[in-house]
Amino acid sequence: MKTVLVVEDDIGIQKQLKWSLSDYELVFADDKASAMTQLRRYEPAVVTLDLGLPPDPANASEGLACLAEILAVQPDCKVIVLTGNTDNEHALKAVALGAYDYYQKPIDADVLNIIIQRAFKLTALEQENRALKASSSAQSDIIGNSDAMLKACRTVEKIAPTEITTLLLGESGTGKEVFARAIHKQSQRASKPFVAINCASIPENLLESELFGYEKGAFTGANKTTLGKIECANGGTLLLDEIGDMPLSLQAKMLRFLQERVIERLGGRQEIEADVRVICATHRNLAEMVAAQTFREDLYYRISEITLTIPPLRERGHDIIIIAKALLHKFNAEYHSQIHGFTDHAIQAMLQHSWPGNIRELQNKLKSAVILADNKLIDAADLGLNGQGNGKLDTLRKVRERAETQAIRHAYAVANTNLSKTADLLGITRPTLYSLIDKYRLHDLRHTDHEH
Known part of the structure; x- marks a missing residue:
């Protein structure tokens, strides 16, 4: 679930937003200091910000200062400023400072949801564009964005x-x-x-x-x-x-x-x-x-x-599939074939193969597959990888468990077995860390905790 940071000191509006934005995980802050703490901890792509924050709720000075600080720490963050009906001057000033958009109260759940959806969509497009630029910036022959x-x-x-x-x-x-x-x-x-x-x-x-x-x-x-x-x-x-x-x-x-x-x-x-x-x-x-x-x-x-x-192909994750698709396009043109793509079985087999010959091996297997394939989709058997891949993906839960366990153990080692420092390095609270340790049964971490 996508995270939205809500910077708002009015408890009533907090409750209203929690009900209105039920599709998102909301994190709350009621002043500038807590907003910056939550920003660093959760790194949300989207923030809603009430300009009338304490200690100056009647004016927008604290809200505008909070906006500037958020964008200084996280320039790509999309900040949606919430203002009163007659507060156009401050809203325009916020946009000039870099706010993504502004919305005038009272809150209409449908309209606010659309604004937030657009903000997340723009964030995704920007991230994809940066990855594409980075992957092609060195040289078009170098394929991959790992x-x-x-x-x-x-x-x-x-x-x-x-x-x-x-x-x-x-x-x-x-x-x-x-x-x-x-x-x-x-x-x-x-x-x-x-x-x-x-x-x-x-x-x-x-x-x-x-x-x-x-x-x-x-x-x-x-x-x-x-x-x-x-x-x-x-x-x-x-x-x-x-x-x-x-x-x-x-x-x-x-x-x-x-x-x-x-x-x-x-x-x-x-x-x-x-x-x-x-x-x-x-x-x-x-x-x-x-x-x-x-x-x-x-x-x-x-x-x-x-x-x-230069990393071996087996350490480049989904670059394998990106390279395979580029090579397929090349070989289709070279051999006047009309192969449309890969079966799920083939994709899993490619991801699981160790590729001792790296890209040269992938080229050879794909070239023969394009020439010999009987169907419009290349299967694992066409690649000579029939014994690998079962067409099943790991569930997101398993992927998350594996990644979080690895991250916790790494941070724990860097923190020299101090759980408070481990939590700080991971950007989470100590109770959250204890919860994850229990969830993933990492009980050896608790037994050796040294608070020094």
Whole structure:
């Protein structure tokens, strides 16, 4: 049930609103101080505010001050000001300060309900718009609006305009090259080349010539001078993918390039300047490799001025479904198919699968499903996930219990087993916390409470 904070000192009107707004959970406050306490505790999206608050009920000064303070703490809050019949001047002043709307007493339940419904609808639209903007702000190729991905996209926005050397970490198939391209496209080098080389896919004896190029006659078969990937990326961005697989013998030469920004082609003696921004990526744990002396420590610190960890698909929640729908649209166009979507069974199976191959695995399963599916909706069997998902969703009660239990235990640990501090961190009262502890049978929390 949606929460509305009612700031009103008249008990009669409080009772009237409680009856009129029965579709909402109402939280009451009778002055500015209690209003701010309730605002921080419940974070309501909508507030009704009587401007005539004590200690100045005859005028609107305290109500307007309360309005300003509410919007300072929670700028997106929709405040509906309640005024008297002849109080237009104060109502307009409230709107000028940022109130969402005003309503003149006496209260008509139907009209007030419509105003509040519109306020909640606008809040939902604004939240959706912010999520869409955030999810597409870094780069349209990065799909998803999970918290982890929004954080990663904000990091891309911050580092893209700089020249800092970035290390992208993530499991195979998480989209490290997509992130590297996003950094390039938002940088001042966007109009210059983006060149990627996979250090794991090229044999060791060829990798050096691929990176640095070679002069004519440098080795048997070198019939002409050939530019390496570094020179080809001049002015732009070079992605060294799977740099954890770069041979130790080549790491020293790569370190010199990163420090001096000059290269020498194989068989050459001339130093060539290379203006290149370098982004590195790997699925390996480079810190462990440094400890095992299979990766140079000085190179590790040189390439990881900024480290961005890309979350695996299994940790991205409903991003899986968003990505699947985007890929389905792409493959429909590519294979001239007319698949309309997914069955509930397929959606549950995708959400429950661990996706060890991440987005690359999802792409492969969807591509084959689009080609082979017999129906207009893709089922779990079409995805090869027939043993997963039963088409049943967890009830909201189970989801809430799991989330609240996790939040309480986390806050309890942060508060060092002090229940009063735990309640403060969670924004609830201590009796409410005790009630939740009893409800979810977290009795070990009570037995070890230390009030210090």
